[in-house]
Amino acid sequence: MKELIYECIYIVVPGFYKMCLHRKSKYENIIFLILLLFGLFFIIGRFTPTVKLIEDFVYRFSYSSLNLTNSVFCFTENFVNDIKSVIHIRYENITYKQKNQELTDKLRNYEAMVKECDDLSKLLKLTKIENTISVFARLSIKGPNEWYKWFIINKGENDGLYNELPVLMFNKKRNALCAVGRIIETYASSSKVVLITNPAYALPVKIKDRNINCLAEGFGSNLLRITYIPHYADVKAGDEIVVSELSSVFQKDTPVGVITDVLEGESSVDFKTAKAKVFFEADNVYEAIICVPETKICGK
């Protein structure tokens, strides 16, 4: 610290002394004064056209050379980035190749295991579990007055679809796939789907966790008419209905809807009727999921 102070004193004092006494420095002082005046003139008259003109001139003079240099640096930067990208892609490619090799090996093992599993199943005479493949389709046509009757999807025979396949949709609130309808007509790249709410449709259902079988009939709205509920069955609003084992289209226990109202003694003495609200909302159905048995797809 002391040294620093001494250093300051050594610099300031002789400098000041020199500045006062140095006679040779008269040109320096004159130039300084001229430049000082110029600087002050620029500051004071910075809004005047003359200073603006000087500013423009300096800018254009400096800009052209600096812009050229800047362009060179930008080009260099881009070039370096390109090289970096090439190296990065090369490394990525190597990694993916390794990953691909690993997955190929795993697939080979998997195929061997599947074959072994098939052989064992045959030997033990076990029923083979059928896997399904989900085909995602978008709605292409929906009748304005028949929203709860049918719609057409943009997937057809080319995607492995055929008649009688179940159509489901994802219910975000329930975080589950729920029944929508089934395919009744299939074309090359489109299919017609009849909804479970169609009055011509009847779906075997049951009350969830209670094994009470009944039938869900379409109503032409977002409500289903649940018929053939045994009179003794304790069914109340809020009970969930799912697809029963009797359905040949949907998998059992696929969610269908929820009972909103029970109408006792309306149709007959032995059975009662209820109304149920479907889980899928016809207004918001834009995408449908079709479950296709894997063997059918493979065999295509």
Add this chain to the structure above:
Amino acid sequence: MWKIICNLLLYVFFSMIQFIFGKYLGIFGIFPNFILIVIAYLGVSKKTIDAQLMGFLFGLTWDAFSIDIFGIKALMFTIIGYLIGKFCGDFYANKILSQFVVVFSANVIYWLGFDLIHFIILGSESYMASFTDVSFYMEAVVTVLIAPTVFHILGMLYNRRAVK
């Protein structure tokens, strides 16, 4: 003639460093003030006129590129060039501590003058605004720390020319 060409090359080179490299090499917007170091070097090397003229030229270029008051940097760099040329002789130029002191003083003069002119022209709002900003101190520290290296390189350049 050689001196003029050399100074022009110095001008182009350091303009490039300050105005273009600063954009790419600045860390958190902090980049050393190379122009101040060059002016300080010229001043310390008894090249007072060069220091003033180069300071004015550098300042004018910087002013043209910035949106600040036109002429403020030209004025400040001219004053710094003159003051350093007057106060400091080449007797102290080789000492690192002297270089630190000179460049630090140049920084302080620069920012004080800068704020003073701002205060006079724009009013009290901008008074001492630079000194409340952390980046100002960081920039000053970086400039001071890098000064000996730049002094050494410029010294080599000028001394070699002197030997030739």
